[in-house]
Amino acid sequence: MSKKPDAPDVVEATETGAEQASPTPHSAVESFYNVHIAQLQRALAVAGLEEHVRLILSQPKNEVIVNFPVRMDDGHFELFTGYRIQHNDVMGPYKGGIRFHHEVTLDEVKALAALMTYKCALLNVPFGGAKGGIRMNPRQYSERELERITRRFTHDLGNNIGPEYDIPAPDVGTNSQIMVWMMDTYMNMHNAHDKNAQRRIVTGKSLTSGGSRGREKATGQGVVYCIQEWAEEQGFRLDGCTYTLQGFGNVGSHTAQILSRLGAVLVAVQDHTGTIANPDGIYPGKLNHHVEKHGGVGGYKGARPIYDEAFWEVECDICIPAALELQITEEVARKLKARVVVEAANGPTTLAGEEVMMERGIEVIPDMMANAGGVVVSYFEWIQNKRSESWQLQEVDSRLHFMMKNAYHEMRAFARERNVDNRTAALAVAIARINAVYVERGVFP
Known part of the structure; x- marks a missing residue:
């Protein structure tokens, strides 16, 4: 099916760094979870992780799968499958993108949600990790259809997302417009007295609707x-x-x-x-x-x-x-x-x-x-919405540079001290941070 004439260009990501390129075989996408697990095992070997923390991190805390119908422009209905995987929230509210892509799978989203947990921990961003998506090709749908798909998905997620619980963002196949539709749908589903404060339900929004300067880049x-x-x-x-x-x-x-x-x-x-x-x-x-x-x-x-x-x-x-x-x-x-x-x-x-x-x-x-700059500035956007503030671009860039530089040198220091590669070092630094929180807080009950 060819792209409909009024379909917007929504094939770019703004939080996690993924963009559309040459086609990836289905088998490659399906093995991404196994690649992540193998990379994680290398890091666990040098991270000094408590056994109960290893057990907790081995699986997502929540896996939400929704199947929902949407009426198309010509009147027929299509059934869509949507996912929201919430990996871990010990460091803060769940955070992660929503992707619209025809090769979205449960295992892929699980791996990406876990990566968000570790990415936030590495950068010292007080969020946990999540990821979501709908198995679809956004190029095949008109703007009106994409809006209805987005709003129905948001509605069906219901209380599984929230401005202090799980904060979505753009990813492959989604953009600021889709985030604004998600925000508006959520705001109309919840307490009208707190409506303006609920803009932080998503990040990656347009400036007009509460986004942050510097978020796009x-x-x-x-x-x-x-x-x-x-x-x-x-x-x-x-x-x-x-x-x-x-x-x-x-x-x-x-x-x-x-x-x-x-x-x-x-x-x-x-x-x-x-x-x-x-x-x-x-x-x-x-x-x-x-x-x-x-x-x-x-x-x-x-x-x-x-x-x-x-x-x-x-x-x-x-x-x-x-x-x-x-x-x-x-x-x-x-x-x-x-x-x-x-x-x-x-x-x-x-x-x-x-x-x-x-x-x-x-x-x-x-x-x-x-590619952690996206989630860092998403955090800045969430803070600005929460405080009813609007930071200038220079402040956003300065804060981003400070956090990226610190994390980079922590990764490199660990890599040199333990004689490991950068990926293993980055994961190990993040895992050690999460481990310290679990050891200090304990596990209820």
């Missing part, structure tokens, strides 16, 4: 802060360096535009419409105008088209996967000609791919560190 900004910290640590000069980017939605486009101001040169880009390259550099601003007009990077005149497989062979200093899960396989990792991989997407690397990169000395800045 937050994940990309956080990616760049990590790259800057890595460059300073390595004595590496960003001005004049080269990088490739998979995914050019919200996260990818903002990452590119911020890096361009630092003098970095974009030499190849891939998304669901094709792959382009130019060794002399691709101008992010011009490419962004092209993508807004044509829906993808395909056909951009400022670069030549290349085969999708050739994207990973483009020589560069920094490779930034900002699309879907499990893109860097063993085969891809052997082709890479990059000094560092910065995971702007969630789970873009397979276990075999990561092993090959370790063997080849390619450093990885893991997803839970690199």
Whole structure:
């Protein structure tokens, strides 16, 4: 089915770093949970975790599955399956994105919810982890249909979400408009006397409806802060360096535009419409105008088209996967000609791919560190709504930089002290923080 004429472009993520790229096989998506479990086991071995805490973290606290009908524009009904997985809330209210994607599965959402728990703990954000989604392709529905789907899903979630209990945000296939529909639906279902305060039921909203300045670029900004910290640590000069980017939605486009101001040169880009390259550099601003007009990077005149497989062979200093899960396989990792991989997407690397990169000395800045800017600024948005405040962009960026820098250096210090990779270190730092809370509080009853 082709995209309906009035369907909005909602295939970008703004909290967790995932964006639409070239199609991912069903089998790859279904194995993402197993990849997460294997990565977690490595971290548990060095984190010093109490046995009862290990048991608690092994499964989500709540798994909500709803099946709901929605009337389409032509009058017929479709039945949708929606998920909300609440992994852990010992550090604070559940927090995590809502994705609309045709390959959403229960196991995938469970893994992503757990990653949110650890990401928040690593960044010292006082939230727990959650994730949600509807198995659907948003390109196939009109704007009116998407609104009805969103509102009915929100209604059926009912009290399973709340401004002090579980706070959704955008993810793959959703955007600020969908968050505003969720907010409005929730507000109309609950106490009218507290209506304005309930804007914090979701984050990633438009500025008009209570969003935060800097929220749209937050994940990309956080990616760049990590790259800057890595460059300073390595004595590496960003001005004049080269990088490739998979995914050019919200996260990818903002990452590119911020890096361009630092003098970095974009030499190849891939998304669901094709792959382009130019060794002399691709101008992010011009490419962004092209993508807004044509829906993808395909056909951009400022670069030549290349085969999708050739994207990973483009020589560069920094490779930034900002699309879907499990893109860097063993085969891809052997082709890479990059000094560092910065995971702007969630789970873009397979276990075999990561092993090959370790063997080849390619450093990885893991997803839970690199793309954490989105959830940090989501927390800032939630605080602003709660306090009826509106922070200026400079304050948002300054606070974000402080939190990203601290977390990055905690990860790197652990990695050096224990002689482990960055992903294991990031997970271990987060797990140790959660463990300390459980040890101090105990387990009721």
